[in-house]
Amino acid sequence: MYGKDTGMKSFASTMKQILAAMQSSKDQTTLVSSLFNVWEENILSLGEGLQDDLGMITRTIQNT
DSSP, X not given: OOOHHHHHHHHHHHHHHHHHXXXXXXXXXXXXXXXXXXXXXXXXXXXXXXXXXXXXXXXXXXXX
């Protein structure tokens, strides 16, 4: 639907609006921290998936 650049700009704009509407800096910090935790989990899961794929490819090559 959106290109990466447009999607990131839209996301950043939305986040700025949300953070500006939040009164408490503690709530702002909690939201940003939660987003980073989700991103970290997704990146780690992606890395694990890539390692699994690489292991399967390596085993396939060794068995041929």
